[in-house]
Structure formats: C-alpha cells, structure tokens
Amino acid sequence: MQRKVLIKAIVMMMLLLSVSFDSTVQAVSNSLSGGTYTVGKEIPAGLIQFSISEGTATIYISRESNALLNETLSNDLDSSNHINAKLKDGDEVEVNLNDGASNIEVQQLSNIDLNQISAGYYEIGSDIPPGTYTLSIDHPRDDYDMAYINIYDNQSMEKDSFAVYPGEGPFEITASEGEKIYISSLRGTMFFKEKILVPQSITINKSNFSLMVNRTVQLTATVKPSTAINKSVVWTSSNPSIATVDTRGNVKAIKAGKTSITATAQGDTAIKNSVEVTVTDIVPTSLKLSRSALNITNNQTVKITATVAPTNAVNKTIVWKSSNNKVATVDSKGNIKGIANGSAAITATSQANPKVYKKVNVKVSTKTVKINKTSLSLIAGKTGTLAATVSPADSTNKDVTWKSSNKKIATVDSKGKVTGKAKGTATITATVQGAKAAKVKVTVTPPVAAKSVKLNRTMVTLGKGKTLTLSATVSPSNTTNKTVRWKSSNTKVAKVNSSGKVTAVGAGTAKITAITTNGKTHTATITVPYVKSLSAGKWKAGKDLPAGRYKITTKSGSGNLFIGLETDRPVNEILSDGKDGFGVTVVTTDIKAGDSIEILGLDSVQFTRVSHVKSNTLHSGYWTVGKDISAGKYRITTPSEAGNLIIYRGDYLLVNEILSSQPDDYSVTSVTTTLKNGDRIMISNLDRVKFTRK
Numbered sequence: 001m002q003r004k005v006l007i008k009a010i011v012m013m014m015l016l017l018s019v020s021f022d023s024t025v026q027a028v029s030n031s032l033s034g035g036t037y038t039v040g041k042e043i044p045a046g047l048i049q050f051s052i053s054e055g056t057a058t059i060y061i062s063r064e065s066n067a068l069l070n071e072t073l074s075n076d077l078d079s080s081n082h083i084n085a086k087l088k089d090g091d092e093v094e095v096n097l098n099d100g101a102s103n104i105e106v107q108q109l110s111n112i113d114l115n116q117i118s119a120g121y122y123e124i125g126s127d128i129p130p131g132t133y134t135l136s137i138d139h140p141r142d143d144y145d146m147a148y149i150n151i152y153d154n155q156s157m158e159k160d161s162f163a164v165y166p167g168e169g170p171f172e173i174t175a176s177e178g179e180k181i182y183i184s185s186l187r188g189t190m191f192f193k194e195k196i197l198v199p200q201s202i203t204i205n206k207s208n209f210s211l212m213v214n215r216t217v218q219l220t221a222t223v224k225p226s227t228a229i230n231k232s233v234v235w236t237s238s239n240p241s242i243a244t245v246d247t248r249g250n251v252k253a254i255k256a257g258k259t260s261i262t263a264t265a266q267g268d269t270a271i272k273n274s275v276e277v278t279v280t281d282i283v284p285t286s287l288k289l290s291r292s293a294l295n296i297t298n299n300q301t302v303k304i305t306a307t308v309a310p311t312n313a314v315n316k317t318i319v320w321k322s323s324n325n326k327v328a329t330v331d332s333k334g335n336i337k338g339i340a341n342g343s344a345a346i347t348a349t350s351q352a353n354p355k356v357y358k359k360v361n362v363k364v365s366t367k368t369v370k371i372n373k374t375s376l377s378l379i380a381g382k383t384g385t386l387a388a389t390v391s392p393a394d395s396t397n398k399d400v401t402w403k404s405s406n407k408k409i410a411t412v413d414s415k416g417k418v419t420g421k422a423k424g425t426a427t428i429t430a431t432v433q434g435a436k437a438a439k440v441k442v443t444v445t446p447p448v449a450a451k452s453v454k455l456n457r458t459m460v461t462l463g464k465g466k467t468l469t470l471s472a473t474v475s476p477s478n479t480t481n482k483t484v485r486w487k488s489s490n491t492k493v494a495k496v497n498s499s500g501k502v503t504a505v506g507a508g509t510a511k512i513t514a515i516t517t518n519g520k521t522h523t524a525t526i527t528v529p530y531v532k533s534l535s536a537g538k539w540k541a542g543k544d545l546p547a548g549r550y551k552i553t554t555k556s557g558s559g560n561l562f563i564g565l566e567t568d569r570p571v572n573e574i575l576s577d578g579k580d581g582f583g584v585t586v587v588t589t590d591i592k593a594g595d596s597i598e599i600l601g602l603d604s605v606q607f608t609r610v611s612h613v614k615s616n617t618l619h620s621g622y623w624t625v626g627k628d629i630s631a632g633k634y635r636i637t638t639p640s641e642a643g644n645l646i647i648y649r650g651d652y653l654l655v656n657e658i659l660s661s662q663p664d665d666y667s668v669t670s671v672t673t674t675l676k677n678g679d680r681i682m683i684s685n686l687d688r689v690k691f692t693r694k
Helices: 008-017
Strands: 035-038 046-052 056-063 066-074 082-087 092-097 104-108 120-123 131-139 147-152 158-164 171-175 180-184 189-194 201-204 209-212 216-218 221-224 233-237 243-245 250-253 257-265 272-280 286-289 293-296 301-303 306-309 318-322 328-330 335-338 342-350 357-364 368-371 375-379 383-385 388-391 401-404 410-412 417-420 424-431 438-445 452-455 459-461 467-469 472-475 484-488 494-496 501-504 508-516 521-528 531-534 537-540 548-554 558-563 571-576 587-591 596-600 605-609 621-624 632-637 642-649 652-660 671-675 680-684 689-693
Touching: 046 056, 046 066, 056 082, 066 082, 066 120, 066 180, 131 158, 147 171, 158 171, 201 257, 201 272, 209 216, 209 250, 221 233, 233 243, 243 257, 250 272, 286 342, 286 357, 293 335, 318 328, 328 342, 335 357, 368 424, 368 438, 375 383, 375 417, 401 410, 410 424, 417 438, 452 508, 452 521, 484 494, 494 508, 501 521, 548 558, 548 571, 558 587, 571 587, 571 680, 642 671, 652 671
Parallel strands: 082 120, 209 272, 293 357, 375 438, 459 521, 587 621
Antiparallel strands: 035 092, 046 082, 046 104, 056 066, 056 092, 120 180, 131 171, 131 189, 147 158, 147 180, 201 221, 216 250, 233 257, 243 250, 257 272, 286 306, 301 335, 318 342, 328 335, 342 357, 368 388, 383 417, 401 424, 410 417, 424 438, 452 472, 467 501, 484 508, 494 501, 508 521, 531 605, 537 596, 548 587, 548 605, 558 571, 558 596, 621 680, 632 671, 632 689, 642 652, 642 680
C-alpha cells in the first residue's frame, strides 16, 4: 500500500459514462456473443465466471443503473482471461467483442477457493465468509501483475480502496456481512488468509449473587477480544441439585445451598470465569387477614384466615398473639374468643419472616338491641316501619323478634312493619337472643276524611293528539287518604289515566272529574277543537267545511286566502307560515254556510274551530266587542308593519285607518276610540294589534 493507490470513484464514473450497445440477444446457456443480457433470463443468478479463449472483449455489469464492474478479458499476457461476479436477478451484462474474439464462456461456480481468488465482484457472507484477512498476490501472471481492491459497505458506499502488488504486503482487511469486494486488473490469483483470533478472557454480567428457590436469572458472558472468531461459551453448574444453568445462561434455583456457575470459552477451553450462587428458601413477603377489625360479645368465637404471599413460600406458619388475654384470646389456628368487655389487638406474624405481620383490632362488648324510634304515631289504616340494630356488629344470633302488646290497636310483622288498626296505644317490642328487649310506644289516631278536592285547571282547549296532566289537591292537608280516581264524561273526546294525564281524542267537549275516596269531586272542561285542512282550490262552507268560527293558519309557505268576498265580512289575505316575513300568520273569522273559500299557492291551510275570546291583543280577522274584547276607551297600536283597521257601529263606519308601526304619509301609528258592545272590528294584513285602555 506504499505504492500507487487507485481512487475507485474515478473508475465508477467511467463505468457510468460507458455507452450501451443496442443488440438483439438470443438466450444462451454457456456462452455470450456481443450484446446486452439480463440475469435471471439469459444468464443464471449466483456466482458466475466469465472467460475468453481467443481475442479481447470488455464486459460491463450494472445493477439498477449502478455500475458493478467494467473489465477487459484477453488471452494475451497483459490482461486476465476470466473474471468472477456475484449476480442477482435483474442485473444487466453488456458484452463487447473485438474483431476475431471468441464468445465469452459462462460458468456457474459453487464456491470460492480463498487460496486462489481471481478478479471479480464478491459479496461477504455468501461468497467470502466474514472475518479478518491478510491479502497477497501469491500467483501473479508475471512480475507486472497487480490488483486494485475496492471495498463497499452494505449500502454500496465505498469503504476503502488500495492497490496490491506481488511481493508486497500482506495487507489486512476486516470484511463484514453484506459488504462487497471488487478486485480488478488482476491477471493471476490472490490469497485471502483468515486471521484466527482466539478468546483471551471472559466477563460475566453478575458477580456472586443470591437467588430464591424456583426463581431464575439470566447470566451474560462476554468473550474478549471482540475480534475473537468463536465467542460461544459453555455454561456449567458445580452442583445442579442446588442450581441449574442452561445453554443460554439461565440459572434456576432448585434448593437452598451454594453452587458455582462457570462460563467456558468454546474457542479456548482454558479461558473460563465463575460466579457463586447462594440459593435461599422463599419466605413470605406479605400477609393478608380475612378481617382487620372485630366487634364481638363475651364467649363468642370467630375464626380469622391468614393468607401468605407468595403462594410458593416454603414456611407459611403463622404465629398468633393477643395483646390482652383478659379481653380476647387467640389460638394457633386463628380462633379469636371474647372474654370480657374491652379492647385487644390480635397479631398474626410470619414465622419465617417476622417482619411480615398484620393486626386485628378486637372490641368485646355486651349484646344490645336498639330501635330507631322511641315512639310512633299512626293513623288507623296507615303503616310505619321500625328498624332494630343489634350490637356488637359481629355478634351471632342477631335475628329480631317483633311483638305487639295489643293487636287490636296495632300489629307488627317480622320485618318491623307496624299497621295502625284502631284508636289507642300499644307497645311494640323487639327481642334478640342474649340481649335486653327494646320497646316503642305506638299511638293510633282515627283517619282524617277529605273535605274537598280542587284541580289546577278547569277550562282547557287541547288539540287532537295532544296531552295535558291535571293535578288534584285534596283538602285538608292532613287528609288521611289523598288518593283520587279520574273519570272522563266522553272518552271519544278526551280520555284520562290514573295519574291525571289527559289525551285529546276527537273534536268535542268532555268533563274530566277527580273523585276522592269519600266521593268529593272537582271537574275540568276539556275542549278539543274541530280541525280540518284544505289544499289549494275553491271550497264551499257548509259542504266542504262546517259553518263556525275558525282560526286559520298554514305550515306550507305563503299564498292567497279569500273567504266570503260577497259578504259583509270578506277575508282577502296573504297567509304565510311566517318564515319569509311576508303576509299574516293567522286569521280568525266567522264562516257561514254558503260562504265561498278560495286558496291559492298553499298546499295545506288548517281551519281550527274556536270560540270568542276576551283579549286586548287581536290579529287579522273579524271581532265583536263584548265577545272578543271588552267595551271601553282604547288606544290602538301595532308592532307590525302596516295594515287596515276598520270598526263598524251598526251601519256607521266608526274607524277606517291604515295602521302602521312606523309613521309615513299614508298611515297612522295609533287610533284612540271608544268601543261599545256589538261594535264590529275588521283587521287585515296585521299579525298583532294592541288595544290599550285609556
């Protein structure tokens, strides 16, 4: 390497600049003429030797547009007559034959002889084993023979390059798996001599250590130097009955004792290292008791269960002890017995590991029974429940027996439920075995009858299919039985359930009555209005729609509504669903038999039969003073844009104005007048007209 060194990058650039020849190639098995060939089709993949017997030829091999090698083959003394290359499917091989040259022969090689390596392109791992080698040209063609060496990493990046001459070296290289070696210009053969490195020492990742029975730990042995060829070790245990070790260094503790675990280098059995393992029994690490506290009586015994962890602990024996044997004692099986009133702590301790222990706080007391009430007042026919508490909480025989001193006054069942029977007093007694009985005085008074019932609503208009829940208030407030039942006078109009929920069924009027247990009643009148929908078209009142007073609305956009144009109460409105802010959303008027009805631009108009209302806010339609609004003096305004307000008194036109929410040259913002019973009011194109008393 002290002589000329070739920079392989220049060669690779020359390879990339070489010109490809466009030739038609026939499939061959063992010889190549001039042209381009594809590995996997015309040339098999693998380690291939290309050779020439006559003349001179160049061979260029590329992989995915990248040059692998470019060599000249010749049978003269200046060039090598063969070259080896490790090829993959898809590689391209271009052959150029000089005049008079023979075809290039193709031969697939099974392996490489490291003693005689020719020029070529080789892969580390498949052609040449990984390792450290010394290189020398041991069989040159002549004194001028030489080899250019280029080494590429597994990413095909150049790692090293140098030239080797006969009589120089040897040169040392370290070849790793996946790397490539390109040997060019060599006419003879080279010698790749593997440098054998043997182990010098072994280190183990743990020093002497302890291990519990049935536990495992993995040891790792590191062979040095790192260049040693054989880094495998053999693991052995000096006493497998104490602890075993497998081929991977996994040590398993078998029984208490000591043993040595040794790692011996396979590359040199004289190199070894050992660690001492002390195997100990598995001891308890935690303790759990079935109870942490007890409240018991004298002479009562309760067994406490102790659970030791881990479950494979060798010695699970528990030592029990009482802090006060005059209050409570405990035996070796965890049976705790109450001796006298007071407190004591019972301790459970692991025999194998005294650091592991738990305590049970024990309280011993006299057994008692207490009732949650000292007295109970009931109305005859009513019930009340008494609850008995038995102490201490963990005492046995806690069943309570209930008894009444006078069953004609009050009775009691097995669960403490007391029922008042008649006016008077009785004593209810709760008895528990081993405790003093507890007593409660029960006073029973006569029932209070209902004097009246009142509903929250008395007049309701409810659309068909709609619901309303009525509530009934029974007086006086201390009435014994406030239960009411409900009844409808006409279930075809409205029905009612047991909770007072009313459902409108069909048009008409029904009486909903609430009735107390002693016959007191109150009634609400439910009116379900008649509703009919008409589509666009011409209709006749009395035939297509019954005569009556109607509130008219729509849910289908806006359009024209004409009713009784030939009468003294004509309707000429743009009716709207209110979404476009145009027209009116409701009209109320009387429709008589024979009146014409015409609907334009609307899919559905709803006619809902209504009664006259008393209100100070009216909308488009016809209204009568005394029926729809009370007589009196009013200031009339509107928040809507503008519309007509006409008021008749008999045949006399009392008011005829364009009423608007904003002043302009054609309308007024208010009208003040006195209304008398019988006056008729016509409003058009206004959704809201307010009558304010003066």
